Amino acid sequence: MTNPVFLNNVSHHDLKVIPSYSAELGDNVASVLAFPTEFVELQKEYPILIRKNSETKTFQATALLGFNKEENLYLDPTCRSGWAANYIPAAIAKGPFLIGMQSQDEGSSDAPVVHIDLDHPKVSEQDGYPLFLEHGGTSPYLERITSVLKVIHEGIATQDVMFSAFSELGLIEPVAIDIDLNNGEKRQLVGNYTINEEKLASLSGDKLEQLSKRGFLPLAYAVIASMTNIRKLIEIKNGRER
Template identity: 50%
Template sequence: MQNNYVLLNNIEHADLRVQEHYSVENGDGAAAVMTFPTEFENIQREYPILLRKNSATDEFQAVTILGLQKDENLFLEAGQEGNGWGGDYVPAIVARGPFIIGFQGTEDDRGETPQPMIYVDLNNRKLSRNEGTPLFLEFGGNSPYLEYISGVLRTIHQGERVGRAMYSALDELGLIEPVSINVDLKNGDKYELSGYYTISEERLNMLEGDALHALNRAGYLRGAFLMLSSLGNIEKLVARKNALL
């Protein structure tokens, strides 16, 4: 179904509700989704973070791995109580649901750029007029859920800008290297995660002087270490897969 994004407002969408449940049917069955430095702290506690190249721009972008094969999200828990997500933190790109940040108009005469606004995809299957969590309060104010979504969208919006600068800086210093991850399951099945990149721990540890200081001052050094520490979660991912066999 084609997207139909419109500017969210509390008049036309006063009765709009969202089903806060994650499932394949609701479009959450991706094996890898984009992630951002603004959420690395939370992501690295549960999920592996890798880099891949955007095929359109050839720029690096970070992804979090949720499954070992196409359209496999091992964190979806069908038939369970709760919201259907098997982790403590839901990646922002998943949590945002049918919402995105958009801009109206162009730069004005005073040089001020348009402010980010929330847009909603009216064709999204998670939306309903009858059931789910309301977006607005009875007299038009934002519901707690919409405030949460606003925070999620800020994480994405700010993270996209920080990420582009961060990955470019890491790449310029030769700290990004290709990686292939081979997985052997208990039933003998084998999987390979290929086409990804990671941070070279060896080169990172050898970094010194102005380069090291610049990375640290920009906050990129911490991001690099969070990416490296997240790789231990590959074992947890394999354990989830093995538990299904």
């Protein structure tokens, strides 16, 4: 169950948030949503896979964190933060915070505002970083979280247009990922898609230019480059099963 409420410095002045990552704090997930606004950073650490939403039939991206349910291979208690990577996906880094929409003046569109899930295991009144300064104003931690939420908000606004552009050019293709572990276990991840590198490279100059002008070309290459991180995940898993 969740209990999201509009965050304000009166009702929540004394709230804190635990900034670390662990299974006990709800971070043991095998994949999370990934947003175009973070693809360039994500591709340095994680495989970026494309999946089709079963309800809307639209594409969305995910960052792969593990091969089994509730398996996050980036969780590592020996690391200070509990996370063994330089960049943490925005969907994880946001912790108990989320974006809500608030009505503005009549005739104006709703504006995004910060909400917090009061029932989230990282929310505390004793431990963690404060959200507000003692004498008013937001804390540096909350300011950082606001920037993370901006990555998500702007990414949501971009993703449908980006995937439509990729689809129109025939760049999205199914991919089956074979996992061979040192213990002899074999499995295959199905239901995922990626960008076809050969088709991308064979596009005409004007189509490549169009993708580039819209900012989508480097994102397509980020998805392609990220697939090398599958081997990294396999190596982490093999190392933990010795």
